């Protein structure tokens with residue numbers, strides 16, 4: 086296959102970026118998208134040009150590190166991660182545009198690499214159950230109905246890639262945050278801190294500069310792990326019930 | 341140098357309890373005066389960092405990814421073992437211990453393995469309390485499955501994403517301590533050197549991968565939880581960034597490297613599709629519970645999966661079932677891998693490259709129906725289809741062995757401390773518990789055992805002994821020297837400006853390792869490998885091309901540093917494989933086999949751990965032996981016939 090790539094090049098956070106066009110004549114339909122980029126990078130290096138920087142690690146669709154906005158869709162045309170996308174999904178002779186995730190809360194570091202530590206900071210304010218190592222009850226002393234456990238798992242499957250934010254015209258992080266809130270709202274272990282958790286995480290999300298949710302469900306359509314917008318509805322319920330009944334928590338997050 | 345394993349005295353089942361009692365404690369009020377560096381945020385690192393911070397120590401945590409949550413542990417699929425005996429099928433701590441020692445082909449330390457089995461039960465409790473959504477039965481209790489040919493169902497799992505869920509649990513515990521101010525986390529930061537002063541580990545030197553800033557960090561103890569080195573083979577199931585750099589630089593500062601040649605090759609991976617291949621994808625071992633492995637009896641060059649149906653039953657060789665009637669397709673990983681390679685070497689392999697065998701579900705689908713098979717393996721079948729374009733419901737999968745795990749690693753004593761006081765190694769980075777071969781679902785168990793339940797006790801003992809004022813500041817000349825060494829190495833890499841890319845050289849190294857130090861090894865091949873690696877090393881330092889600068893995000897520079905270390909490690913692996921002229925576990929020496937072609941262990945000569953000492957640039961490494969004593973398990977040759 087032969088393809089033309091229009092790739093966003095940006096030297097660093099503080100410099101201006103631009104699209105550059107590359108002709109790529111050595112593409113096989115069996116290559117993954119990232120392998121196609123590897124081959125292009127080898128050619129660039131041979132010509133003495135800086136290779137294109139992009140994030141990746143597991144290349145198995147699970148670490149959530151890869152993050153390319155391909156032809157106007159996060160992770161490209163399939164509902165999967167970029168590393169699991171193969172060139173057989175494209176046509177010979179096609180022009181493919183590759184950009185980084187675009188969101189105020191995800192500043193570009195270089196080329197296609199963005200800073201997603203805002204996600205970590207949201208998790209840090211409450212994305213956990215407060216138990217120390219040791220001194221916990223036997224695992225089977227907490228029976229959990231299979232249906233509930235399965236639903237909690239569905240929410241827990243989020244890989245933290247940020248495609249939901251990239252897909253959303255408001256760059257909202259509701260799908261990501263609601264997935265974690267849901268997992269712990271569903272499980273009995275998470276109930277003790279239910280109210281504080283949702284308040285703190287939502288407040289931190291706002292503080293990071295993510296946009297608001299206008300229910301377009303673009304996030305769900307692009308999420309490689311099929312996280313459902315039902316989680317957003319659940320988080321809204323959790324949040325409002327926390328707001329009307331909470332007296333022990335100061336709103337403000339991060340505490 | 342005398343290697344002291346520090347294995348406690350007394351009966352096996354009481355060793356750990358007694359040892360914990362004998363360990364010195366740090367006064368609770370003094371814990372905040374100590375600093376501990378934890379490099380790595382996989383299962384081992386995240387669990388260790390969180391647990392130590394909970395106790396009150398100040399922790400600095402490092403990883404090269406953009407978030408601790410993306411450590412390679414995230415990719416583990418199948419499950420985690422624990423001797424809970426929830427299924428009432430005869431499991432026990434002793435049985436898990438026994439299976440692990442036997443599975444490791446009697447090349448691990450009994451006391452360590454027993455402790456691992458003992459604390460395994462606590463791991464599951466801990467994870468459930470954190471909200472890890474393990475699979476459950478309709479009654480609400482935890483589900484188990486049998487894994488990797490085990491005779492009992494002791495594997496806990498979270499669909500095909502067990503590693504992800506366990507790591508997110510440990511990451512959440514870590515996050516809580518970050519919020520508490522007890523852990524400071526450094527993402528996109530790579531450890532490039534260890535600093536040793538007066539014989540003790542005192543800190544590390546790191547590079548900020550975004551700005552290129554080189555920084556020194558000092559602490560009372562340093563924990564390396566930096567994972568395995570399977571990527572020395574270039575192609576492996578490991579994440580692209582997995583590397584040996586942290587362990588290797590520690591090795592060059594005095595830490596012994598244990599059993600470097602022990603690598604595990606996993607039988608069920610998606611075969612290589614071309615030169616562009618950047619990594620290999622594992623298909624879970626659980627597939628062998630229902631899939632049947634075969635090749636045609638006579639060679640059919642280039643046979644495609646969609647043509648498999650044209651080979652009549654009588655012309656198929658179900659070689660595992662034929663050779664190992666009692667275990668069949670469920671023989672251990674090393675046996676399955678080696679036999680797969682053998683039939684391909686005979687020219688009977690399938691697919692375009694001839695380097696693949698079929699894994700066929702037709703009988704299982706006929707027997708159980710499409711829905712049952714899809715409920716069990718649906719996500720794996722989908723993944724296979726996405727990568728290869730073939731539909732395993734309609735035709736067999738094609739699989740081939742791939743490098744998956746490294747049993748070798750930094751040598752540690754019972755306390756997980758290396759021979760350098762204050763330097764510890766946890767998880768896949770150490771050599772300790774799996775001997776010459778790891779059982780499925782036991783790496784996750786070991787990582788969390790080390791981090792949650794072993795290190796919080798053993799580090800405390802060391803810290804209590806040295807005292808909180810025994811710390812060296814980063815102003816010490818040793819830190820300055822280490823920074824200079826790191827800088828000059830970076831400049832060297834950038835100044836070569838040769839013709840080959842880092843990946844090209846890495847691929848050459850990988851091919852050499854795979855060819856001569858892979859699934860089966862012989863003296864002649866290993867000697868050839870030695871020469872070839874030397875050539876690759878020379879070429880690397882004269883002809884590698886690393887573009888860009890030191891003070892920017894520079895992925896080529898990162899890779900170059902790692903590959904330079906892999907090359908040196910490769911030399912040591914070959915040396916170790918050459919020395920061990922017996923077959924054991926994942927290490928098959930062609931000179932040491934039974935008349936039927938099975939692995940032949942030589943316990944009289946090789947029941948020891950080889951621990952290698954770095955002697956300086958260009959010098960041969962010196963081997964030290966830790967003799968292994970087996971007081972509880974009787975040594976027998978493994979047989980799966």
Ligand SMILES: Cc1cc2nc3c(=O)[nH]c(=O)nc-3n(C[C@H](O)[C@H](O)[C@H](O)COP(=O)(O)OP(=O)(O)OC[C@H]3O[C@@H](n4cnc5c(N)ncnc54)[C@H](O)[C@@H]3O)c2cc1C
Nearest residue numbers: 380381382383384404413418419531567767768781783784
């Ligand atoms: C595809 C696959 C499936 C698997 N499935 C299973 C399974 O089902 N069951 C099982 O028990 N085991 C399984 N394993 C094995 C298991 O996943 C690993 O052995 C285990 O997760 C290793 O954990 P770890 O904490 O030791 O290291 P890792 O998870 O590899 O973490 C290493 C950490 O070190 C950091 N690091 C490395 N070098 C540096 C450096 N120089 N500077 C800074 N940071 C550094 C990394 O950023 C990372 O945070 C599987 C492995 C693979 C590849």
Ligand code: SF4
Nearest residue numbers: 243244246247249308
């Ligand atoms: S919700 Fe989906 S798209 Fe968003 S971060 Fe999680 S996995 Fe990625």
Ligand code: FES
Nearest residue numbers: 142144149151168
């Ligand atoms: S590289 Fe890990 S999800 Fe794509």
